[in-house]
Amino acid sequence: MTAKRVGVIGSGQLGRMMALAGTPLDIEFVFYDEATESPSARLGETIQPSTSNSLESFLASVDVVTYESENTDADLVARINKSKPVYPGENSLRRSQHRLVEKNTFRDLGIKTANFLRVTTKDELIKATKELGLPIVLKTTTMGYDGKGQAVVKTDSDIDSAWEALKGNELIAEAFVNFSRELSIIAVRDIQGNTRTYPLAENDHSDGILRVSQVPVTGLSQAKQKEAESYITTLLDHLGHVGVITLELFDTDSGLIANEMAPRVHNSGHWTIEGTASSQFENHVRAICGMPLGSTQARQSNAAMINIIGKHGDREKVLSIPNAFLHTYSKTERKNRKIGHINLIADSKDEIENAITELTEFINECG
Amino acid sequence: MTAKRVGVIGSGQLGRMMALAGTPLDIEFVFYDEATESPSARLGETIQPSTSNSLESFLASVDVVTYESENTDADLVARINKSKPVYPGENSLRRSQHRLVEKNTFRDLGIKTANFLRVTTKDELIKATKELGLPIVLKTTTMGYDGKGQAVVKTDSDIDSAWEALKGNELIAEAFVNFSRELSIIAVRDIQGNTRTYPLAENDHSDGILRVSQVPVTGLSQAKQKEAESYITTLLDHLGHVGVITLELFDTDSGLIANEMAPRVHNSGHWTIEGTASSQFENHVRAICGMPLGSTQARQSNAAMINIIGKHGDREKVLSIPNAFLHTYSKTERKNRKIGHINLIADSKDEIENAITELTEFINECG
Numbered sequence: 001m002t003a004k005r006v007g008v009i010g011s012g013q014l015g016r017m018m019a020l021a022g023t024p025l026d027i028e029f030v031f032y033d034e035a036t037e038s039p040s041a042r043l044g045e046t047i048q049p050s051t052s053n054s055l056e057s058f059l060a061s062v063d064v065v066t067y068e069s070e071n072t073d074a075d076l077v078a079r080i081n082k083s084k085p086v087y088p089g090e091n092s093l094r095r096s097q098h099r100l101v102e103k104n105t106f107r108d109l110g111i112k113t114a115n116f117l118r119v120t121t122k123d124e125l126i127k128a129t130k131e132l133g134l135p136i137v138l139k140t141t142t143m144g145y146d147g148k149g150q151a152v153v154k155t156d157s158d159i160d161s162a163w164e165a166l167k168g169n170e171l172i173a174e175a176f177v178n179f180s181r182e183l184s185i186i187a188v189r190d191i192q193g194n195t196r197t198y199p200l201a202e203n204d205h206s207d208g209i210l211r212v213s214q215v216p217v218t219g220l221s222q223a224k225q226k227e228a229e230s231y232i233t234t235l236l237d238h239l240g241h242v243g244v245i246t247l248e249l250f251d252t253d254s255g256l257i258a259n260e261m262a263p264r265v266h267n268s269g270h271w272t273i274e275g276t277a278s279s280q281f282e283n284h285v286r287a288i289c290g291m292p293l294g295s296t297q298a299r300q301s302n303a304a305m306i307n308i309i310g311k312h313g314d315r316e317k318v319l320s321i322p323n324a325f326l327h328t329y330s331k332t333e334r335k336n337r338k339i340g341h342i343n344l345i346a347d348s349k350d351e352i353e354n355a356i357t358e359l360t361e362f363i364n365e366c367g
Numbered sequence: 368m369t370a371k372r373v374g375v376i377g378s379g380q381l382g383r384m385m386a387l388a389g390t391p392l393d394i395e396f397v398f399y400d401e402a403t404e405s406p407s408a409r410l411g412e413t414i415q416p417s418t419s420n421s422l423e424s425f426l427a428s429v430d431v432v433t434y435e436s437e438n439t440d441a442d443l444v445a446r447i448n449k450s451k452p453v454y455p456g457e458n459s460l461r462r463s464q465h466r467l468v469e470k471n472t473f474r475d476l477g478i479k480t481a482n483f484l485r486v487t488t489k490d491e492l493i494k495a496t497k498e499l500g501l502p503i504v505l506k507t508t509t510m511g512y513d514g515k516g517q518a519v520v521k522t523d524s525d526i527d528s529a530w531e532a533l534k535g536n537e538l539i540a541e542a543f544v545n546f547s548r549e550l551s552i553i554a555v556r557d558i559q560g561n562t563r564t565y566p567l568a569e570n571d572h573s574d575g576i577l578r579v580s581q582v583p584v585t586g587l588s589q590a591k592q593k594e595a596e597s598y599i600t601t602l603l604d605h606l607g608h609v610g611v612i613t614l615e616l617f618d619t620d621s622g623l624i625a626n627e628m629a630p631r632v633h634n635s636g637h638w639t640i641e642g643t644a645s646s647q648f649e650n651h652v653r654a655i656c657g658m659p660l661g662s663t664q665a666r667q668s669n670a671a672m673i674n675i676i677g678k679h680g681d682r683e684k685v686l687s688i689p690n691a692f693l694h695t696y697s698k699t700e701r702k703n704r705k706i707g708h709i710n711l712i713a714d715s716k717d718e719i720e721n722a723i724t725e726l727t728e729f730i731n732e733c734g
Contacts, residue, residue, distance in 0.1 A: 002682075016390075020387060020390060020391065023383075023387060023409065023410070023697075024387065024692075024693065024694045024695060025686075025693055025695065026695040026697055028409060028697075029409075042390065042395060042396075042410065042411060043390070043409065043410065044409060274644075277641075277689060277690060277692070277712075286686065291682075291683070291686050292683055292686045292687045294686065294689070295689035295690070297689070299666070299667070299712075300666070315369075315658075316658070316659055319392075319653065319658050319659045319661065320659045322644060322661070322662035322664070323644060323662070325391075325644070326391065326392055327391045328391060328392065328393040330390075330393055345644075345666075
């Protein structure tokens, strides 16, 4: 049985790109979000939670529900799941929302992580600095992203300030990982349990925001490629996950170290729109609607994604590059806001590098 | 100056695919059509001509207007053009709507056509059979498509019945063309007069309906490729055309013979969605909105398009072929109705042929 109407909690660019991928497959989209002038707005009806009987109306208008964010209310998801299937399921969502549960899941599955300890008192923090060795990163176990809800303890003298900044929350102390670069792997699992993995991407961040992703990862050993695929497939099966999942990884001399997972399509996978036969958006829709999964193989040897952040920049320039693909989100300019991205697809690394050079302003200036 | 809001006269699959291509470029679409449950319906507002002040509302909500069909009311286009630009312009539209004007345009530009004569009396018809030589095809100069408004005169004994069937209309008599296959070329011209041409497609029709298009055309000489490109570029410039245009051609021993033109995106160009960097839909939107044209080069060596006609068929099978791309139009099943298409993109002719074989039911049974 194939679902035909997808309800999306949220109406941002991820919902927009799901709808653009799903519409040619005869899937209709309804969005559940307070914002109405949003990136998804022109691709389906938006039902505002604040209106009367909104949840009933939303659920009556869809066959299956998904969401855009790992910060989606898990209780709402549990409630919805009593009347309509929600993918990815509550289990994937709750484990993604709690750093300690997430790390324990990784550890239980043999997925390497940084050493970590639970911290709820200052004594436990001091003990963690000794057991894990300095420096450590102290994080709240829930919420917090892009550097918020975090403190770095480099020396004993940082302990007091870190504790003052974060006390009152359940915390996780993580040993510092000496990594050479940040990678991610994206995979998808359908209702029957079939899985497909996308090629790994190398991700460049600056000021806590993803700037550029590139595929393939230069000089990645076959062993590490297999390690990443094994990690994410194990994770998908263990969670009983349906839909797309993303695993962020650190590349180190002693192998890949899992950083965190996201139970959703991911910014580092936007290159798949033109880079593969079935993009992460299309495969997410296929999976949650009960359709067969599509090919996750790269259509050409090299790809890159450049985020458009803060300002739209020189669109004419982007449109004039033959192998550049512009994806705007119909969002207004605002500092540090992701308002679009540019995909570059080519048959050589050189072509990609040349295009990135031409588009340097998008990486350095647009923010 | 870049237009941001496109008004489309019509709301069928061509408008749908324009909107799917234009949305990532931050273009918004409004449709002007009586039908509201149409293929474009979920991709923008539909304004119904029968409602009060509909044309004013439509024009107030858009920056530029285009249309889906060569049967669009040219007087309406002329009227609209007084307040908003309409692309392609009235000149392209009117010449496409009148077979005699169209053929004279071809002849004036040195574009080879079948020999033809205007016929308004039975005496002129008899004269035409002698001057052109039998067989001839007798057609109404306006309207009529897919074999309607046509009669073939094979022998003198067919003259009476052909005349009875079509008399009262202005007619054109065309010499029969002995062609080996039907081809088409699609090109685009922007407001500044820059042009780009897509690779030629070979088109298989049956019962007057396009079934399969394939690219590249097997064994096409460089001379014929150049001839086609020269024809369509000459035509674009002569018409002052803005947007996409299609020229249907017969392949014969003595060169390419122009059959007819369409001032629009074309079914034989649907393969460009995944087959080129900028599809015919994207380039049409780019051209009419004043954006730079995108690349029309094939991304991989081989492509094909199979129309889904009458019945949806086995979608699971389509979705299971790694290099097949399903494009539905959200239309209900009806005999001989185009309700979707399948694009196949590959690195060899063999791969394409194998996929076509797997999908034979779509060519032979779905109708």
